[in-house]
Amino acid sequence: MPLSRREFLIDSLASGAFLPGISARKKPGNYPFQHGVASGDPLQNAVIIWTRITPQNNSEYSAYRWRVALDPAMANVVAEEYGVTGPECDHTIKIDVTELAPATTYYYAFETRGHWSDVGKMRTLPEGHVEHLRIAYTSCSNYAAGYFNVYREIAARSDLDLVLHLGDYIYEYASIEESLTTGRVHCPLEETVSLDDYRARHACYKLDKDLQAAHRQHSFVVIWDDHEVANNAWSGGSVNHSNENQGRWGERLSAAVKAYYEWMPVREIEHTGRMALYRGYRFGDLLDLSVLDTRLAGRDGPTDDLLETENSDRTLLGFEQEAWLDTRLAAAQQEGVTWKLFGQQVMVSQFGLNEQPFNYDQWDGYPAARNRLFDSVRRHSVDNWVVLTGDIHSSWAMTIHDDPFSDLSTPLGVEFVTPAVTSPGITSKPAAQLAGASLESLLPHLNFVDFYHRGFVLLDITHEQLQAEWWVVDRVDTPRYRCECMKALKVPVGKAELRPSQPVMPESTPLSMKTFDSELAYLREWEPAPQALSDGMLAASAPQ
Incomplete structure (x- = not known):
């Protein structure tokens, strides 16, 4: 007013x-x-x-x-x-x-x-010719699961142009067991259902000083995933919502969305309506970023019936978003933008065995929609395509193929998955290493994976290459931690391939930042081959 x-x-x-x-x-x-x-x-x-x-x-x-x-x-x-x-x-x-x-x-x-x-x-975003960008992205920040050390590291970076959060910014769970371990208690104590609940949960998160510091230092682009509403949510329901015990789904969904728009620095998009949050950003001639809504905009209901997943009418994005994305891809390619990036929630690349997906909530559960996406990339001769993904509480790097199990010769692009801020993957380091090693023989398009660490991915982007660096913290159960670069990979312009690299250190390096740590070297050295798995900072102060 x-x-x-x-x-x-x-x-x-x-x-x-x-x-x-x-x-x-x-x-x-x-x-x-x-x-x-x-x-x-x-x-x-x-x-x-x-x-x-x-x-x-x-x-x-x-x-x-x-x-x-x-x-x-x-x-x-x-x-x-x-x-x-x-x-x-x-x-x-x-x-x-x-x-x-x-x-x-x-x-x-x-x-x-x-x-x-x-x-x-x-x-503000640049226009015209742009030489260089640095973007950090992360996801999955459960307050009760641990301290926001990852946000503290992001806040300490003075070299970022943007921070991208790919969803699960809050969690709707009560998370009592996690709170008993970490001492970080959700407010309200119960699972969020009403508008008052969701407002109080957002307020709880934004009282965290590390999250406040990250927001104070950097502009964010955010997109929701499921836990801003309920686990594995879509427009028609959720796997853990009960109309009998928690009221009508539509009322819960509307409450969650209203609270999200109130508490997050997002612009409401008039042509999509409040239930769809996909939008795009152009960084001059260097980068086009499409932020996708794989959750509420148009997703069909979940199924674990393999025959049903093959239905050609099933969609993950909704047909309106698919058309919008097709137009955006074509424009970015025709206008000579070097890199075409997607920021989205669930893994695009295939993750399964013998055509049996491990996770039907991902694009694997919507193969017809994925085929249409790949057709769009091919039809417009899109090059330098990079997919940024969250959701799965782990770190991945893969090349993207129509069918990586039969043909690796012509990758369409690459996919980088960020670790979580706090939400756990595999909490035992030996078990996490064993799980990662076992996937090497199962997924021929996999470059590396880590199920243990929390962190963020830093993108260093020029017209010659795009480099991804996985910066991870060794613990979130205490605010005392170490942060190291676990892995660095670069993608040469014009080639959808992943090459090992070293982190590009900023001119002004925070004291907490270091190069590769020996304890993380096994991931730095791991390649998909039969080898051993071994400044302008602001204080919290007001204007004078």
């Missing part, structure tokens, strides 16, 4: 607060910006900025102002407006700041009741 400057000042004085510039700006118990700040969905001329005002009582309305500047001291102001938030959006604020310049770093902050929020940093 817009508000004039005069109305805002009257409201601030009536609350007994200091005017901006006079307050010492410490954080007392009634500090209104307890959930931090965030920015997201950057375009060449616009970025979403977000925060929440913690109300003194839930029914109240709060006047606020936001400010965007070219410097962290917030002196060189380029935009400033006033507004009001209240209970209908859970006291959140989400502003689409427009008329910005491309490839420019901005700073932003909010004020209410005489208090300033932390200062956040955001960056």
